[in-house]
Amino acid sequence: MPGADLTETTYLRAITTTLAEAMRVDPRVLVLGEDVAEGGPWGATAGLAEEFGAERVRNTPISEAAICGIAVGAAQSGLRPVVEIMFVDFVTLALDQLVNQAAKAHFMSGGQLRVPMVLRTQGGAGQRGGAQHSQSLEAWLTHVPGLKVVMPSTAADAAGLLAGAIADDNPVVYVENKTLYFRSEDVQEARRVQLGRAQVVRSGRDVTVVALSRLVHESLAAAEELAAEGIEVEVIDPRTLVPLDLDAIVDSVARTHRLVVAHEAVEHGGVGAEIAAEVQAAAFDELDAPIARVGAPFTPIPFSPPLEDAYLPGRDDVAAAVRSLL
């Protein structure tokens, strides 16, 4: 991380910069995925093939399962692969490798094996991609003991969490959001983010809002609006979904006594349900109201623009949830 220049960057460029830095420092790091040598569909891996060559920046055929399996084997044999799955919707194709092999190798081998791989992917709706190119599937992955799951919401965290993920000796799923890719940001200090640490991105005394990825920004916008009504919202970005920094959330709830959990993923069975259950178990007596969740409705993502817009959770939903608790 030292030396990574992230001033005037974007979420996407932060990823590229961090990958390049990691590859310079450690020859064991390599990048695999579809079109990665050309920079990938959005440019996340731009310039890497030119700098590090074809052996370490490998284009693959459309074979998500094999790509992921190769990463697992390579990691078991001493490399630190960073695999790209172009859309999180396609992680379905790699699930056996991720869930039955990667996640369980260390455990089932009695600690002999390590799988220090990162699976980078992206999700998120709003670009009319339709139901198979827009999902938020992180909840599935949080249900697999042995995986770690992170979701950066800012360029600083995109850099910091990626550095942390690459350094981690476990399989880490790193979930980006496509609508955040071109957010500009000025990162004053590039620092590796320790996995498992949440961040309080806005302090407030009245309601805690735990938000993931794009919804962090939506929650901050809602907080601005609510501040004008005299409601002070505390926004927490868990950053790592597994292992979850429950203490940070409980700490906050102990002060505000009200909790909203917000994510773009379908509300039913989403990570919000797990967080809500854990918080009520740990801090029931601190709660002055039921825990509210903000998430997408239980439908596949519609293509038609007004329908997709109506589908997407946003600042209005977060604000409404906050008000409902007061």
Place this chain on the structure above:
Amino acid sequence: MTEGDLGPLRSMWRIRAFEERVGQLTRANEVHGLVHLSAGQEAVAVGVCGQLRDDDAVYSGHRAHGHAIAKGAPLARVLAELMGRDGGLCRGLGGSMHLVDVEHGFLGATGVVGGNVPLALGSALAGRLAGGDQVAVVFFGDGAVQGGIFVESVNLATLWSLPVILVCENNGFAEFTPRSAHTNVERVSDVVAPYGLERETVDGNDLGAVREAFARFLAAARAGGGPALLECLTHRLRGHYEGDPQLYREALAAEEWQALDPILRLQRLGLAQGWLDEDEPARLEQEARDEVEEAVRLARESPFPDASLAAELVYA
């Protein structure tokens, strides 16, 4: 064939004795879970693994005891694992279908048919990038060939010219149904033909044939050549599951099998060629059974792991 074959013969007897004993222990509920014995397939395990180094990565499927042992896994630690003991290779957390012995390069068995074929490619890639001449080997049955992951892996192995050797033990059956019920392509070698990789089909019960063909593939892979597929035609004994070890023993004793048995064939060859004395087969068998009995004793002495172990090993 020379006196040098006493080593392989000894290895084959160790596996045979071990597998037969495991069958009994499974019946006696000392070995637990889903157990798939490889008695009768020793020539493939020994012919292949006997030529590999510790830094060559080997992967296998659910019928992996013989492969792990031939790769160097100590009998007592394999057995303790099958018994779920802390002294097992995987501290009791893996079991029969998930044996791992990193020290000897046995990077894992899997219970998902064909599931670790791409892992072998990854290990081969790691060896290549490290600049060495390590190779990776993956064992699988003919049933794995119809899975998508197999074809994806063959495509990538040939595309990237990886030093991985795919060893198919084709016994003509996938679980309970014959190959002809699974596919129109009879020979596994024919399935991979379009990808242009080196391939050969041998009698999997002929140690010499397996060893000779694998030696050629191994030399080519170490020299920088690409992947290869060795199809070993074997024969399955009755008793895919180890519900009844008696059925297994009867099958091993049957006259039809006696002609096919890789151990008996090698011994007949040794006697004929003069590198094996009349009394040696019985002696080798007894030594193997004694060694296995010692492994049983050691494994039984190993305690079950503490319940807290599971939570400790979720993450590295």
